[in-house]
Amino acid sequence: MQHPHPLRIFKFGGASVKDAAAIRNLCRIVQEHSAGPLVIVVSAMGKTTNALEAVFQLAFEGQPYEQALQQVEEFHLSTAIALLGPEEVGEETDSQLLRIRNWLRELRTALAAIDSQAGYDQQYDQVVSYGELLASQLVYEVIHRQNELPPAVRHWRWHDARRSICTDETWREGKVDWAATQAQLNRYQEDEHAAFAHCITITQGFIGGAPSVPVPEAYLESTGRQGWQRRTTTLGREGSDYTAAIFAYCLNAESVTIWKDVAGLLNADPKIFANPVRYPEISYQETIEMAYYGASVIHPKTIKPLAVRRVPLLVKSFLDPGAEGTRIHDCRHGLLAPAFIRKTNQCLISFESKDLTFISEENLEVIFGVLAQVRLKIHLMQNSAISFSVCTDFSPYRLEKLLAALREQFTIHYNTGLELYTIKNYDAASLRRLTHERELLLEQRTRQTFQFVCRAVENEPGQLL
Incomplete structure (x- = not known):
């Protein structure tokens, strides 16, 4: 017999917790849509991840970061005061804000410990993860004071x-x-007391924990934590969707709902493309392919664990919670409207053998090995007799490591400032729409998908593709 109130997962992204008004709206959605146990996965507020990335970069380079850090601190504290007591900044408000201040103190400790000679990526995770910790703590402090518990939840x-x-x-x-x-x-x-089936649980997206290590004494004194602690990892940018899917898989949830600022899963980003179309329902397989090519609504790793458990994924608008949205599940459907996907800040890298020999399997093995080592993901690739080209995200740091490893063996050319467009389920009209008057540096076509790389073109203000 099915439980009358099965566990569900709600994920709220940065736009849905971007300020005090957005967090109040989140509280209303939870109050109206939660009859039973719920796991609420929260992203960092607004553009906090970008701000923390900038602070970390300054600290790693040995540059002054205090002003940038203060902006992050003031943003979170002012939002907290607006939500928890705008007219009372006394002992009660201080008590309510204590946990927020503790996280901000820990953030300062993490920044002070940065060593420019140590691993960049590991230290990045220890700093940037505080966006989710701060946001989830703030949502918890607000929601459990302003919302009533449903009868089925303890x-x-x-x-x-x-x-x-x-x-x-x-x-x-x-x-x-x-x-x-x-x-x-x-x-x-x-x-x-801690069972998810009995609670409304507020947690963080994007972050996880690697095996425990001893913590330095100075850190223990400043935070009051235990002598061993799991090291923070992140799951990749926009990884909060994936977090929701992990909880859903492991807890056998009834469904996952991702609350967005759009009406559902659209065939194009409405900020870039005019007149997007909403898919009322779509299969796991189609969604995985769209996410793989870079569709911004769903993180690429989200779908697989849900498909394995047959957990439906709902994409709904936090601006219009009662609207239908999109249901992603195990279904069959006819021909879908073409999906338009754009990836910016791309780099096209071409490798040529220095002695004009063919690009062999042995050459490709070397190139793929170094690409994996420096963690440059291939979005598109193509080879000819004496050259091999890949399109990746542009990262000066990773590109330099690639060049250092391979320039002795290959002649390497690269172009930056590019865009990669993908049309899934293309037709003649959709091809004309995107390729018109563009110089295509590289293109590739299969039965259902057309991709091309071109130079970035600045549109007129407000103009959509």
């Missing part, structure tokens, strides 16, 4: 995702240890 609970989502040490893109994660979540389920 507790409100703030949960540190780093204690349950276990990853390896692939910094900035932690690989989930599914067996360890399942075991950790099972332990919570055995605790009457």
Whole structure:
């Protein structure tokens, strides 16, 4: 017999917690749409991740970062005061803000410990992850004071995702240890007070925890934490969707709902393309392919764990919570409207053999090995007799490492400032729409997908493709 109030997962992205008004709206959605237990996965507020990236970069380069850090601190504290007591900045408000201030103190400690001679990616994770910790803490402090618990739920609970989502040490893109994660979540389920089935739980997207290490004494004194602590990892930019899917898989959730600022899963980003079309329903397979090519609504790793458990994914608008949205599930459908996807800040890299020999399997093995080592992801590739070209995201740091490793063996040319366009389920009209008057540097076509790389073109203000 099915439980009358099965567990559901709600994920709220940065736009849905961008300020005090947005967080109040989140509270209303939870109050109106939660009859039973719920896990609420929260992203960093607004553009906080970008801001923390900038602060970290300054600290890593040994540059002054105090002013940039103060802007992050003031933004979170002013939002907290607006939500928890705009007219009372006394002891009660101080008590309510204590946990927020503690996270900000820890952030300062992490920044002070940055060593420019140590690993960039690992230290990045220890700093940028505070966006999610701050946002989830603030949402928890507000929601459990302003919302009533549904009759089927016993507790409100703030949960540190780093204690349950276990990853390896692939910094900035932690690989989930599914067996360890399942075991950790099972332990919570055995605790009457902490069981997700009895709570509305607020937790963080984007972050996980690598195996524990001893913590320096100075850090212990400043934070009051235990002598061993899991090291923070991140799951990749926009990885909060993936977090929701991990919880859904391990906790056998009934559904996952991603709350966005759009009407559902659209065939194009409305900020870039005019007249986008909403898909009322779409299959797991189609969604995986769109996410792989760079569709911004869903993180690429989100769908697989949901498809394995047959957990439907709902994409709904937090601006219009009652609207239908999109249902992603195991379904069949006819021909879909063409999907338009754009990736910016791309780099086209071409490798040529120096002695004019063919690009052989042995050459490709070397190139692929170094691309994997420097962690440059291939979005498009093409080879000819004596050259091999790839399109990747542009990262000066990773590109320089690639050049250093391969320039002795290959002649390498690269272009930056490019865009990669993908049309899924293309037709003649959609091809004309995107390729008109563009110089295509590289193109590739299959039965259902057309991709091309071109130079970035600045549109007129307000003009959509």
